[in-house]
Amino acid sequence: MTSATMPVPLSTVMRKPRPDSGLLLVLPLLLYFLIFVLAPQIVLLVMSVRGQDGALTAANFVRALSDPMTYGVLFGTLRLGAYATVATVLAGFPYALTMVTVGPRLRSAMLLLVILPLLVSAIVRTFGWLVTLGNQGPINALLLWLGWIDHPVRILFTESAVVIGLTQIELPMMVLALYTVLSRVDGSLALASRSLGAGHWRTFVQVLLPLSVPGLIGGSALVFASAVGAFVSQTILGGGGLLYMPMYIYQQSILNQDWGFAAALAVILMITVSAIIFAGTALARRSQGYIHG
Amino acid sequence: MAESTIGVRMRRRVDAVTWRFASFTTLALAVLLLLVPTFIALAASFNGGESLRFPPRDLSWRWYQALWNESDDIWEAFAISLRVSLLATLGAGLMATLAALYLSRQRSAWARALETFFQSPMMLPGISLGLALLVWLQTIGLSLSYWSLVIGHMAISTPYIIRTALIGFGQIDPSLLEASRSLGADSTRTFARITLPLAMPAVLAGGFIAFMFSFDNVPISLFLSDARSEVLPIRLWNLIENLLDVRAAAVAGVLIIFTIVFALVMERVLGVSRYVR
Numbered sequence: 346m347t348s349a350t351m352p353v354p355l356s357t358v359m360r361k362p363r364p365d366s367g368l369l370l371v372l373p374l375l376l377y378f379l380i381f382v383l384a385p386q387i388v389l390l391v392m393s394v395r396g397q398d399g400a401l402t403a404a405n406f407v408r409a410l411s412d413p414m415t416y417g418v419l420f421g422t423l424r425l426g427a428y429a430t431v432a433t434v435l436a437g438f439p440y441a442l443t444m445v446t447v448g449p450r451l452r453s454a455m456l457l458l459v460i461l462p463l464l465v466s467a468i469v470r471t472f473g474w475l476v477t478l479g480n481q482g483p484i485n486a487l488l489l490w491l492g493w494i495d496h497p498v499r500i501l502f503t504e505s506a507v508v509i510g511l512t513q514i515e516l517p518m519m520v521l522a523l524y525t526v527l528s529r530v531d532g533s534l535a536l537a538s539r540s541l542g543a544g545h546w547r548t549f550v551q552v553l554l555p556l557s558v559p560g561l562i563g564g565s566a567l568v569f570a571s572a573v574g575a576f577v578s579q580t581i582l583g584g585g586g587l588l589y590m591p592m593y594i595y596q597q598s599i600l601n602q603d604w605g606f607a608a609a610l611a612v613i614l615m616i617t618v619s620a621i622i623f624a625g626t627a628l629a630r631r632s633q634g635y636i637h638g
Numbered sequence: 639m640a641e642s643t644i645g646v647r648m649r650r651r652v653d654a655v656t657w658r659f660a661s662f663t664t665l666a667l668a669v670l671l672l673l674v675p676t677f678i679a680l681a682a683s684f685n686g687g688e689s690l691r692f693p694p695r696d697l698s699w700r701w702y703q704a705l706w707n708e709s710d711d712i713w714e715a716f717a718i719s720l721r722v723s724l725l726a727t728l729g730a731g732l733m734a735t736l737a738a739l740y741l742s743r744q745r746s747a748w749a750r751a752l753e754t755f756f757q758s759p760m761m762l763p764g765i766s767l768g769l770a771l772l773v774w775l776q777t778i779g780l781s782l783s784y785w786s787l788v789i790g791h792m793a794i795s796t797p798y799i800i801r802t803a804l805i806g807f808g809q810i811d812p813s814l815l816e817a818s819r820s821l822g823a824d825s826t827r828t829f830a831r832i833t834l835p836l837a838m839p840a841v842l843a844g845g846f847i848a849f850m851f852s853f854d855n856v857p858i859s860l861f862l863s864d865a866r867s868e869v870l871p872i873r874l875w876n877l878i879e880n881l882l883d884v885r886a887a888a889v890a891g892v893l894i895i896f897t898i899v900f901a902l903v904m905e906r907v908l909g910v911s912r913y914v915r
Binding site for chain 2: 367368370371373374375377378381382383384385386388389392435436437438439440442443453456457458459460461462463464465466467468469470471472473474475476477482483510512513516517520521544545546547549566567570573574576577581590591594595598599604607608611614615618622
């Protein structure tokens with residue numbers, strides 16, 4: 346570019362074709378993504394602000410945001426994501442922590458135990474929960490046998506069922522995110538903390554927890570996003586009585602053919618989810634900075 | 639003085655005991671949680687009765703027999719799923735590997751932004767992705783077919799392959815490439831003989847993971863399939879919603895076995911677990 350004004354070393358001239366060939370490598374995927382990922386999102390956005398006649402209007406958003414049902418469904422969905430995120434952190438942290446402390450053989454076994462469920466179809470696992478949590482399922486059978494209950498309790502088709510199912514489905518993601526970060530933490534730090542007199546709990550809160558914040562952020566964002574969008578598990582385990590955002594969007598689009606409204610709902614969902622992930626990430630980063638002083 | 643030492647010792651003891659107890663309980667709970675649904679689904683598929691129960695009342699193969707003999711609908715859906723996911727993984731794999739080759743050499747913010755862009759389908763709700771793609775295909779006048787399914791599945795396959803391929807290319811020792819070049823190999827030859835073979839396990843591991851997730855995807859397929867191409871997860875979903883159809887348990891059983899065997903073989907051959915972080 347600057348060759349007209351400045352003498353250019355020979356090596357730069359020789360290397361010149363390389364960036365172009367590099368760009369050629371990335372071009373197919375870039376084109377595909379521009380055409381089939383970015384363009385559709387823009388069209389969705391455009392459709393959400395267009396009326397039946399094609400004129401620019403906020404009618405779809407006004408309709409969605411003045412309807413109490415939207416808030417009910419949206420908050421229910423976000424709550425689901427929050428519960429699943431907290432539950433995966435609580436169940437996943439000790440698992441990831443154990444993985445970094447045990448020997449290599451047990452560690453690879455534990456890694457496999459996380460990856461295998463991750464690869465088993467989410468629908469199959471949802472189906473497993475359908476059997477497990479049902480009235481004739483093992484949970485009810487166990488509670489009856491223990492004499493804690495007289496009649497089978499209804500777990501299936503409640504929010505708890507969806508949270509349990511989603512926690513299991515997303516747990517591997519959280520464990521992998523935490524394990525990646527924890528395995529990079531120098532093990533002697535925890536040892537130093539303990540030998541200086543801090544107990545296990547204090548070491549955990551003051552040393553390990555702050556150091557694993559990046560993993561917590563990454564894992565939580567992933568778990569939250571996929572729990573909120575887990576269409577099939579929400580529908581099967583929630584049953585007909587519980588409605589969540591993905592199903593609501595599907596109903597409004599395919600079943601009601603109300604495309605503009607469905608697009609507005611999809612935009613609202615994406616904006617809230619991204620905003621929450623963004624805010625959570627920013628907050629966690631700040632608290633991490635605070636901890637490290 | 640002696641008392642305070644005992645006090646300290648007591649506190650240490652309580653600290654250690656509560657810590658071990660809490661870790662062990664949650665760990666056991668997590669292991670149980672990870673195993674339960676798969677195990678129960680597998681066990682329920684050997685149930686002889688008309689309804690799903692656990693423990694199964696009398697063991698039988700009848701649902702597997704029903705699946706084998708009188709389930710053309712399921713096998714058809716399986717064949718479509720297999721073709722769609724294979725083509726999507728192949729297409730995404732080729733493009734993502736090339737892109738990762740470029741991105742792994744770049745340190746610029748622009749390259750990192752591209753990386754995030756290529757990973758974005760993983761963070762978007764599948765339903766918005768499917769809805770948007772459907773609306774877009776209608777806008778540009780592409781009718782729904784088998785190929786619209788493949789196009790949609792390529793988008794959700796890409797993030798997994800990009801990730802592992804970047805790890806694979808990143809792990810290659812630059813001095814090997816230098817050596818190849820200084821020994822007279824041009825860049826094409828270096829790529830074919832050094833770079834690609836070294837990064838291949840990572841790319842294939844990503845392809846495997848992408849295939850499994852594509853094979854399991856519902857939201858994209860729900861919007862993009864035409865009336866004739868019903869994929870397996872949607873067929874399975876229909877079977878599950880229709881609770882009397884215990885063939886769902888047999889399908890689940892087959893998928894579980896298939897996944898575990900496939901994953902163990904892949905782990906042995908490629909070391910998939912090295913690339914999932």
